[in-house]
Amino acid sequence: MPTLSKNAGLMPASPIRKLIPSADIATKKGHHVYYLNIGQPDIQSPQPAIDALHNWQENVISYTRSEGTVEYRQALAKYFNSVGLEDLKPENFMITNGGSEALIFVINLIANPGDEIIIPEPFYANYNGFAVQAGVKVVPINSSIQDGFALPDIDSFEEKINEKTKAIIICHPGNPTGYLYTQEELLKLKNLAIKHNLFLISDEVYREFTYDATHHSILEFKDFEDHAIVIDSESKRFSMCGIRLGAIITRNQELLQYAMRFAQARLSPVLISQVIATAAHDSPREYLAEAQKKYQARRDFVVEALNKIPGVFAPKPRGAFYCVASLPVEDAEDFAQWMLEEFDYQGDTLMVAPATGFYSTPGAGKNEVRIAYVLDIPELQKAIKVLEEALKAYNNR
Amino acid sequence: MPTLSKNAGLMPASPIRKLIPSADIATKKGHHVYYLNIGQPDIQSPQPAIDALHNWQENVISYTRSEGTVEYRQALAKYFNSVGLEDLKPENFMITNGGSEALIFVINLIANPGDEIIIPEPFYANYNGFAVQAGVKVVPINSSIQDGFALPDIDSFEEKINEKTKAIIICHPGNPTGYLYTQEELLKLKNLAIKHNLFLISDEVYREFTYDATHHSILEFKDFEDHAIVIDSESKRFSMCGIRLGAIITRNQELLQYAMRFAQARLSPVLISQVIATAAHDSPREYLAEAQKKYQARRDFVVEALNKIPGVFAPKPRGAFYCVASLPVEDAEDFAQWMLEEFDYQGDTLMVAPATGFYSTPGAGKNEVRIAYVLDIPELQKAIKVLEEALKAYNNR
Numbered sequence: 192m193p194t195l196s197k198n199a200g201l202m203p204a205s206p207i208r209k210l211i212p213s214a215d216i217a218t219k220k221g222h223h224v225y226y227l228n229i230g231q232p233d234i235q236s237p238q239p240a241i242d243a244l245h246n247w248q249e250n251v252i253s254y255t256r257s258e259g260t261v262e263y264r265q266a267l268a269k270y271f272n273s274v275g276l277e278d279l280k281p282e283n284f285m286i287t288n289g290g291s292e293a294l295i296f297v298i299n300l301i302a303n304p305g306d307e308i309i310i311p312e313p314f315y316a317n318y319n320g321f322a323v324q325a326g327v328k329v330v331p332i333n334s335s336i337q338d339g340f341a342l343p344d345i346d347s348f349e350e351k352i353n354e355k356t357k358a359i360i361i362c363h364p365g366n367p368t369g370y371l372y373t374q375e376e377l378l379k380l381k382n383l384a385i386k387h388n389l390f391l392i393s394d395e396v397y398r399e400f401t402y403d404a405t406h407h408s409i410l411e412f413k414d415f416e417d418h419a420i421v422i423d424s425e426s427k428r429f430s431m432c433g434i435r436l437g438a439i440i441t442r443n444q445e446l447l448q449y450a451m452r453f454a455q456a457r458l459s460p461v462l463i464s465q466v467i468a469t470a471a472h473d474s475p476r477e478y479l480a481e482a483q484k485k486y487q488a489r490r491d492f493v494v495e496a497l498n499k500i501p502g503v504f505a506p507k508p509r510g511a512f513y514c515v516a517s518l519p520v521e522d523a524e525d526f527a528q529w530m531l532e533e534f535d536y537q538g539d540t541l542m543v544a545p546a547t548g549f550y551s552t553p554g555a556g557k558n559e560v561r562i563a564y565v566l567d568i569p570e571l572q573k574a575i576k577v578l579e580e581a582l583k584a585y586n587n588r
Numbered sequence: 589m590p591t592l593s594k595n596a597g598l599m600p601a602s603p604i605r606k607l608i609p610s611a612d613i614a615t616k617k618g619h620h621v622y623y624l625n626i627g628q629p630d631i632q633s634p635q636p637a638i639d640a641l642h643n644w645q646e647n648v649i650s651y652t653r654s655e656g657t658v659e660y661r662q663a664l665a666k667y668f669n670s671v672g673l674e675d676l677k678p679e680n681f682m683i684t685n686g687g688s689e690a691l692i693f694v695i696n697l698i699a700n701p702g703d704e705i706i707i708p709e710p711f712y713a714n715y716n717g718f719a720v721q722a723g724v725k726v727v728p729i730n731s732s733i734q735d736g737f738a739l740p741d742i743d744s745f746e747e748k749i750n751e752k753t754k755a756i757i758i759c760h761p762g763n764p765t766g767y768l769y770t771q772e773e774l775l776k777l778k779n780l781a782i783k784h785n786l787f788l789i790s791d792e793v794y795r796e797f798t799y800d801a802t803h804h805s806i807l808e809f810k811d812f813e814d815h816a817i818v819i820d821s822e823s824k825r826f827s828m829c830g831i832r833l834g835a836i837i838t839r840n841q842e843l844l845q846y847a848m849r850f851a852q853a854r855l856s857p858v859l860i861s862q863v864i865a866t867a868a869h870d871s872p873r874e875y876l877a878e879a880q881k882k883y884q885a886r887r888d889f890v891v892e893a894l895n896k897i898p899g900v901f902a903p904k905p906r907g908a909f910y911c912v913a914s915l916p917v918e919d920a921e922d923f924a925q926w927m928l929e930e931f932d933y934q935g936d937t938l939m940v941a942p943a944t945g946f947y948s949t950p951g952a953g954k955n956e957v958r959i960a961y962v963l964d965i966p967e968l969q970k971a972i973k974v975l976e977e978a979l980k981a982y983n984n985r
Contacts, residue, residue: 231651240649288858321853430649432650445592458686463861
């Protein structure tokens with residue numbers, strides 16, 4: 192047969208989804224699996240969004256403009272105007288098939304094959320995949336679980352910057368870490384980007400979910416218009432991962448102009464998704480406040496419960512709905528697979544995401560896992576109990 | 589500001605959509621625009637699909653499996669089983685965000701940057717964009733409007749094949765040409781692909797729309813399992829372009845296994861779209877038969893009317909809902925833009941897609957346009973009248 196490309200082999204398997212076949216084994220055994228591997232929120236999607244779906248009355252499900260419908264971009268602009276970014280207009284938004292496509296477009300737009308992008312690790316695993324697709328090299332800078340994954344020293348960035356460096360990507364608040372950058376840290380990154388003429392790409396898809404703290408977007412900076420690119424998504428905000436709707440947000444008009452060519456090549460985002468998302472932005476403000484409150488209570492529970500398990504350490508995150516925990520095992524992926532395929536506690540087992548896939552440095556994070564707290568507390572309680580029992584059993588094999 | 593990538597500049601503007609700003613000018617003048625530029629069918633989406641939208645009763649619009657839902661892949665397999673491909677199973681389908689994403693995945697999966705893909709031109713313009721994104725070179729082989737865009741001589745393929753050649757892409761039936769390859773032509777391509785160990789990628793998204801002829805998929809060939817890759821889409825079949833749902837169909841399990849990594853990186857196709865499309869496959873068989881009949885009548889009308897205009901030549905296509913016409917002008921793009929910005933006939937004007945964007949050879953097709961017959965005959969009649977009057981006025985300026 193004809194051979195596949197090198198990139199096919201270089202594409203990493205998803206650390207979040209690669210254990211699905213093992214979960215299928217658990218399910219076939221009749222075990223109940225707690226899915227803490229994936230950021231699939233359990234929160235109900237907003238009623239106005241569901242209503243918009245039910246009330247849609249056109250005859251043809253047609254293409255939309257490649258950059259997204261006027262109505263949806265207006266709704267997004269209005270939302271961002273209301274959270275402190277008063278000058279953003281519909282023209283600052285390019286609508287994409289999820290935050291994923293926004294990242295793919297942006298990486299292709301700002302970096303040539305062979306160029307480098309610096310990312311503090313651990314980071315959202317799929318940045319690796321998108322970089323491979325673009326032939327771009329990810330240069331990781333290690334952040335430490337002991338420091339709660341705070342921004343590494345700026346000197347460690349300076350050391351890695353060379354003529355091939357095109358951008359820094361941050362996830363803010365972080366997936367998988369839940370870390371929320373402080374204003375001081377963001378300012379350091381801004382100054383660094385200006386000094387070296389780099390783009391700063393901030394993946395802010397969890398911006399609504401912060402705890403004991405306020406989210407500040409990199410779009411708040413003045414005199415940074417051409418450098419600042421934000422990745423947005425409706426997936427987590429309104430618990431609508433399945434509409435696959437994201438956006439590039441920037442004041443850099445040249446970038447948006449060329450992004451349009453990528454957007455036109457794939458024709459348009461999904462009409463129905465844009466109808467739903469436009470309506471979701473009519474949700475009462477309490478919708479987001481209640482979701483935030485729910486996640487905060489879960490965070491408080493999960494982090495405390497994890498740290499009570501002997502040998503487990505999880506720093507307390509201030510954002511998103513993930514935390515990274517180090518486990519008293521040598522190889523967390525082996526443990527995670529074993530839990531699914533060979534372990535149950537009273538008929539229950541657990542799926543977590545091994546953390547190595549969130550690191551770019553080989554071997555880093557080998558005893559860590561990402562846990563998504565996307566279940567109610569009684570469920571989380573049972574899931575953490577399964578984890579505790581599994582760790583005992585695994586280490587006593 | 590930081591500079592954009594070379595690829596940003598290399599991405600071609602869409603010939604189908606680049607005149608939208610000119611159409612906006614026409615609309616602002618109060619002119620009615622006949623949109624014959626874009627393959628946005630006017631046929632009503634199937635009622636079972638719309639009903640599925642209205643009846644959707646879950647609480648959370650969640651991710652699906654990265655390869656698509658089991659239900660949708662079963663529905664697709666059942667459909668293809670019913671049209672002569674009895675052995676296809678859900679495992680042979682990878683669901684994508686439109687045929688566009690299927691093409692992006694496939695090109696990345698089979699070719700390294702610098703590799704070559706041979707495509708008879710004119711071809712679907714966005715193949716160029718997807719190739720640029722992958723750093724892959726498109727090698728065009730000219731098919732001639734005089735021959736009705738029949739498959740060029742196999743020798744002309746042989747001349748272009750070298751160690752960098754990885755695949756041949758055909759669009760079957762063709763966009764923009766409407767050309768339907770004969771079984772004999774397909775067999776020649778199969779033998780060529782086997783001889784040189786190439787993939788044959790057949791974009792069959794218009795497979796349901798053929799006239800005076802039957803569509804044969806490259807998946808019908810025996811002993812060609814590892815070479816044959818089909819691009820599928822629900823956009824045209826069920827007049828649902830706005831759900832952005834496509835598929836890679838192949839028996840090459842290694843390719844699908846690696847495609848899964850690309851699919852996982854962008855998480856999942858759209859849940860709602862898959863619900864809608866699954867239901868669309870429950871449509872009565874008459875739905876497709878009626879659409880086919882409607883397009884055939886339009887083809888008969890449009891091609892005859894075009895050829896009656898002095899200086900215009902359009903070969904009669906046997907598939908899809910496009911035709912390419914050569915016009916008595918030097919630069920069809922200038923003419924198309926002029927029609928929108930400066931011409932009207934009784935308040936009406938017309939948007940067509942200049943054909944140069946469908947060619948890879950510079951300058952080729954400069955006096956040609958693509959016309960999509962996606963309006964009812966009375967509308968098409970008026971549109972063609974506008975075209976006739978515009979040609980007169982343009983050439984008498």
